[in-house]
Amino acid sequence: MAQDITFDGVQPSPQEARKLEWIGVTPRQLAGFLAMVFGMFMAILDIQIVSASLSEIQAGLSASADEIPWVQTSYLIAEVVMIPLSGLLARALSTRVLFTSAAIGFTAASALCATATTIDQMILYRAIQGFIGGGMIPSVFAVAFSLFPASKRNIVSPMIGLVATLAPTIGPTVGGYLSNTFSWHWLFLVNVGPGIIVAIAVFLLVDFDEPDHSLFRRFDFIGFGAMALFLGSMEYVLEEGPRYDWFDDSTIFTFAILCVLGGLIFFWRAFTAVQPIVELRAFRDRNFAFGSTFSFIMGIGLYGLTYLYPVYLSQVRGYDALMIGETMFVTGVAMFLAAPLAGRLSQMLDPRVMMMIGFLGFALGTYIASGITVDWDFNELLLPQILRGVSLMLCMVPINNLSLGTLPPEQLKNASGLYNLMRNLGGAVGLAVINTVLNNRLDLHLQRLHESVRWGRDVAEDTLLGLSQQLSAQIPDGDLAAMKQLALLVRRQAAVLSFADVFIVLTALFAGMALLAMFMKKPTDGVPAAGH
Structure with missing residues (x-):
């Protein structure tokens, strides 16, 4: 039913009113949302933007081989702690204040990273950057499913899905180009200008909700500390475990114990605290529980393969950062072109069927890649990368819609944090498993x-x-x-055989997910928008 629409107290023309009614939001709301989407893009991009340029950063900071991985690890650990916390902060501060503060802090931390002269400074600044930037990611998902009507999710969901998957995919490409053309400092300086624009735009345009400052009076500091210990230790164990032979290393073993203790306290507080840091009740919804599992697997496909292909190209083919980025760019192009298709198919197909097609496409791509040899180059990797890019979009859109699209509005901010956390944890677990399989199969x-x-x-x-x-x-x-x-x-041939084994494992995983898709609850037609 049509409804009267005003913008800043001014009645629009009939043509403008029809446009506003069609999209379901005002131009100001749409502009604010797009600014948030771009901020999320920057935060996710910075996860992988340094991955192809670590050697340049290592040389510039005179860091050791053991120290330089922490440029990426510190960001991931800090970000994974903030993502679930962002739901509470968004309710307490409002989306506008949280996102503006996160954009300002992320921009400042990016500038600090560019000024780092020692590896210790870089690790500290990257941790700050990851922690603050993590507040921007879940906010976009929550707003997308509360602001826009259900009838427009075929447009909005592909947009945020494309950003969430495209950013880490093209990270090595962007990073390789910047470090080769300018210097590694520009990996971080590139955020400063856009970050300032995003902060200003969000502050002026976003006004989606009201803050509830009373939530700070009941803030569960014990639960927050336990969550930070639990997730931070887990991320450390998963990141460093494959390099140090897991529990044979005393530091890894110690952090594993801390992870278990932190997890026990965190879940105890989550079920008993008056106002827990993270509410787990969203997992009672079957679609959200299954959707979070699929988000976890998507993290493996997204971050695991973004890691695996560059490692092969570097170790076996001897590519530099720019050459790796140019080869990997195929996936990004495929995702960009597949986004409109995914939006269209989401109107025509049962989302569960769409997910099955996506995961089977993933499985086919990794199965083709399992025939990898020492001579594989751009041409041989073209089809697996295209299948990966298209499949990412075909999976992401229905998973987003089924997981978050039917939740009540009061649960969206918290659930969005949990949903995005699962994707990041999937990436961390995927990288750990991939590295472990690579090492073990290499020895064999x-x-x-x-x-x-x-x-x-x-x-x-x-x-x-x-x-x-x-x-x-x-x-x-x-x-x-x-x-x-x-x-x-001999060693190069053994490495290629171990890559093939990893692709076989991933093929079995994605094929299994295609079957699991049918366990999700069939969506009903005409589900109302969460915020309408």
């Missing part, structure tokens, strides 16, 4: 290949003789160089 394949190249095997001795003759004509100690060259060839 090395052992098997060493048996194939031992003395007495004609193929091995002929290969070694050919390398020795070739290198002896160039350097004095050709025999020793030939032995090293053969060892490198």
